[in-house]
Amino acid sequence: MNLLRRWLPDRRWGVIAPPFLWLSLFFVIPFALVFKISLSEMAIAQPPYVPLLEYLDGVLNVRLNFGNYTWLFDDPLYADAYLSSLGIAAWSTVICLAIGYPMAYAISKMRGSLQNLCLLLVVLPSWTSLLIRVYAWMGILKNDGIINNVLLAVGLIAEPLRLLNTTGAVYVGIVYAYLPFMVLPLYANLTRMDPRLLEAAADLGARPLTRFLRITLPLSVGGVIAGSMLVFIPAVGEFVVPELLGGNEATMIGKVLWGEFFANRDWPVASAVATLMLLVLILPILLFHRYQSRELEVAR
Amino acid sequence: MRIRIRRWLIAVATLGVSLLAHAEGELNVYNWNNYIAADTIARFEAETGIHVTYDVFDSNEVLEGKLLAGRTGYDVVVPTSNFMARQIQAGIYLPLDKARLTHYGDLDPVLMADLAVVDPGNTYGVPYMEGTEGLGINRAMIIERLGEDAPLDSWDLVFKLENLARLDCGVAFLDSPVDMWSPVLNYLGKDPNSTNPSDYQGEALALMKSLKPYVTYFHSSKYIDDLATGEICVAVGYSGDVAQAMLAAEEAGNGVEVDYVIPKEGSLRFVDMFAIPKDARHVVEAHRFIDFMTRPDIAAANTNAIWYANPVPAATPMVSEAIRNDPSIYPPEAVVKKLWVARVMPPKLDRVMNRAWTEVKSGR
Numbered sequence: 001m002n003l004l005r006r007w008l009p010d011r012r013w014g015v016i017a018p019p020f021l022w023l024s025l026f027f028v029i030p031f032a033l034v035f036k037i038s039l040s041e042m043a044i045a046q047p048p049y050v051p052l053l054e055y056l057d058g059v060l061n062v063r064l065n066f067g068n069y070t071w072l073f074d075d076p077l078y079a080d081a082y083l084s085s086l087g088i089a090a091w092s093t094v095i096c097l098a099i100g101y102p103m104a105y106a107i108s109k110m111r112g113s114l115q116n117l118c119l120l121l122v123v124l125p126s127w128t129s130l131l132i133r134v135y136a137w138m139g140i141l142k143n144d145g146i147i148n149n150v151l152l153a154v155g156l157i158a159e160p161l162r163l164l165n166t167t168g169a170v171y172v173g174i175v176y177a178y179l180p181f182m183v184l185p186l187y188a189n190l191t192r193m194d195p196r197l198l199e200a201a202a203d204l205g206a207r208p209l210t211r212f213l214r215i216t217l218p219l220s221v222g223g224v225i226a227g228s229m230l231v232f233i234p235a236v237g238e239f240v241v242p243e244l245l246g247g248n249e250a251t252m253i254g255k256v257l258w259g260e261f262f263a264n265r266d267w268p269v270a271s272a273v274a275t276l277m278l279l280v281l282i283l284p285i286l287l288f289h290r291y292q293s294r295e296l297e298v299a300r
Numbered sequence: 301m302r303i304r305i306r307r308w309l310i311a312v313a314t315l316g317v318s319l320l321a322h323a324e325g326e327l328n329v330y331n332w333n334n335y336i337a338a339d340t341i342a343r344f345e346a347e348t349g350i351h352v353t354y355d356v357f358d359s360n361e362v363l364e365g366k367l368l369a370g371r372t373g374y375d376v377v378v379p380t381s382n383f384m385a386r387q388i389q390a391g392i393y394l395p396l397d398k399a400r401l402t403h404y405g406d407l408d409p410v411l412m413a414d415l416a417v418v419d420p421g422n423t424y425g426v427p428y429m430e431g432t433e434g435l436g437i438n439r440a441m442i443i444e445r446l447g448e449d450a451p452l453d454s455w456d457l458v459f460k461l462e463n464l465a466r467l468d469c470g471v472a473f474l475d476s477p478v479d480m481w482s483p484v485l486n487y488l489g490k491d492p493n494s495t496n497p498s499d500y501q502g503e504a505l506a507l508m509k510s511l512k513p514y515v516t517y518f519h520s521s522k523y524i525d526d527l528a529t530g531e532i533c534v535a536v537g538y539s540g541d542v543a544q545a546m547l548a549a550e551e552a553g554n555g556v557e558v559d560y561v562i563p564k565e566g567s568l569r570f571v572d573m574f575a576i577p578k579d580a581r582h583v584v585e586a587h588r589f590i591d592f593m594t595r596p597d598i599a600a601a602n603t604n605a606i607w608y609a610n611p612v613p614a615a616t617p618m619v620s621e622a623i624r625n626d627p628s629i630y631p632p633e634a635v636v637k638k639l640w641v642a643r644v645m646p647p648k649l650d651r652v653m654n655r656a657w658t659e660v661k662s663g664r
Contacts, residue, residue, distance in 0.1 A: 042647060044386060044389045044647065045366070045368075045390050045391070045392045046368050046369075046390050046391065046392045047368055047369060047370065047372050048368045049392065075655070076664060077655070077662075077664055079664055080662075102468070126559060142531070143470075143531055144531055165516075165517050170376060236408070247517070251662045258660070260656060261365065262359070262361035262362065262364070262365050263360075263361055263477065263650075264647075264650055264651050264654050265364060265365070265368065265647075265650070265653050266647070266651070
């Protein structure tokens with residue numbers, strides 16, 4: 001029995017392996033492929049780039065082209081697009097938080113059956129495709145759409161307002177699409193909170209606002225950070241919403257990426273844009289990770 | 301260069317079906333959305349016993365992205381000729397076996413000679429349909445703003461600042477670098493297929509940037525609905541798509557009347573081509589399909605449904621009179637002379653063109 005155990009891998013590997021495999025299969029390997037293409041050169045071929053490794057006359061040639069990266073720094077378009085994406089994602093996160101926190105707080109205070117109903121209502125829209133929901137927003141925001149028709153009928157405006165194809169519409173779309181990702185972690189966090197803490201504070205004479213600011217809010221920081229990351233990180237690379245609802249004022253990096261890949265059919269530059277986007281995102285992800293592991297330590 | 305994102309939905313739905321089938325007597329076709337008569341596929345299946353999986357795409361860029369990645373599983377694809385030219389250079393197509401194409405001789409010889417410029421010897425492609433780029437207009441709304449002598453038959457309508465600035469009824473431009481730079485260069489008296497990078501930076505760029513504030517949006521498909529509902533009054537668009545807007549407005553009975561004009565200065569003409577990817581698994585079936593689609597009665601039925609002109613002269617008498625006598629669909633000789641075809645551009649120039657286009661749209 002002892003002998004057998006020595007030859008079998010440590011049981012802990014069984015626990016570590018699945019997430020590790022998951023990460024390699026769906027992150028490390030695809031990213032390595034993208035990174036590889038980003039060091040190549042565009043070609044009219046299938047696939048449309050020059051192979052990185054070439055085996056010629058018994059010599060293995062490796063050609064690395066860093067020109068794609070210097071290109072991204074030469075043209076202000078890319079820096080502008082990264083910055084505007086980060087800005088839009090950051091503001092969307094703030095708006096999601098402003099709407100999502102009160103929602104999550106209210107839901108966490110409801111009684112059982114109502115709570116379940118409200119949670120269902122938060123999740124329900126994601127049962128339809130995001131694309132269809134964004135199209136619904138086009139119907140709401142367009143000149144001949146619901147909002148303009150109501151305002152015109154009421155007589156508040158004489159001419160339809162331009163709502164669609166604006167940066168404002170992009171905010172509406174992103175906040176709408178990602179709000180559940182803010183509400184759910186916050187809700188999970190807020191319901192876990194020990195009500196005795198609030199009772200004790202009340203017994204000691206703290207008023208509701210003080211109790212919220214000194215107990216609920218500090219204890220829910222974990223949920224705020226988790227929700228914010230779940231909104232911010234995918235919002236930076238968002239493509240569908242700016243493509244369908246956005247105008248021409250703010251170019252988001254997702255659209256630039258699409259243009260490089262399809263319009264310029266320059267896979268190497270597109271891959272460089274994607275790689276750089278990951279680097280831009282890695283800082284907040286690392287911060288999040290550090291916070292999370294600290295939380296776990298504290299919980300232990 | 302046509303982009304029609306809304307039809308992704310259909311594409312996604314049909315993709316699911318395509319994953320299921322892969323037996324003999326199968327054929328996987330990848331065509332533009334709304335680009336075939338409703339019963340054509342059923343007729344082909346009934347006549348040949350070949351089961352067809354029919355998918356649609358919405359832009360040449362999407363098609364090309366898939367083709368260059370390889371192993372699409374499609375046996376017949378329909379790129380536009382200028383895109384096809386580059387795809388031929390990338391070596392992704394199978395030379396057609398013309399002995400299998402019994403209606404090959406029926407194809408318009410003038411067009412075939414034109415196409416030989418992008419497809420030497422007509423080795424890889426057979427034309428399916430042709431159309432033009434032009435102006436989709438709402439006469440009443442424009443005349444209300446510009447007066448009776450509005451230049452409705454000229455690029456002046458949208459490329460002359462004093463006209464465009466007064467069109468506050470909504471103007472749509474295509475979001476496609478090639479399809480916009482080409483008529484702009486022609487309008488400025490330059491070669492619409494110029495390979496000189498400075499042509500895309502000087503006068504043309506300045507003109508487009510000055511027009512931009514008065515363009516309601518840049519998009520390649522939204523204008524179909526918006527013309528039909530009167531949301532916009534002018535669109536730079538594609539002939540068949542504007543025709544769809546015309547029909548939609550008629551059906552809605554909302555009092556909106558849409559017309560299509562090919563501007564008198566000339567415009568871009570495009571031809572969509574059937575081709576067989578090199579890695580196609582049903583080559584024989586693919587040839588039968590292309591042959592079927594170029595049969596005069598089938599070509600005529602398709603034209604009657606989609607309002608694009610087919611390259612089979614023998615089909616013309618079977619095309620409905622309204623379409624065949626419509627100078628915007630079957631342009632007369634004098635107009636055809638002023639049309640041009642987009643040539644394939646060197647990759648560096650594509651980038652220049654696209655970058656200049658981004659500058660027009662974003663101001664950067």
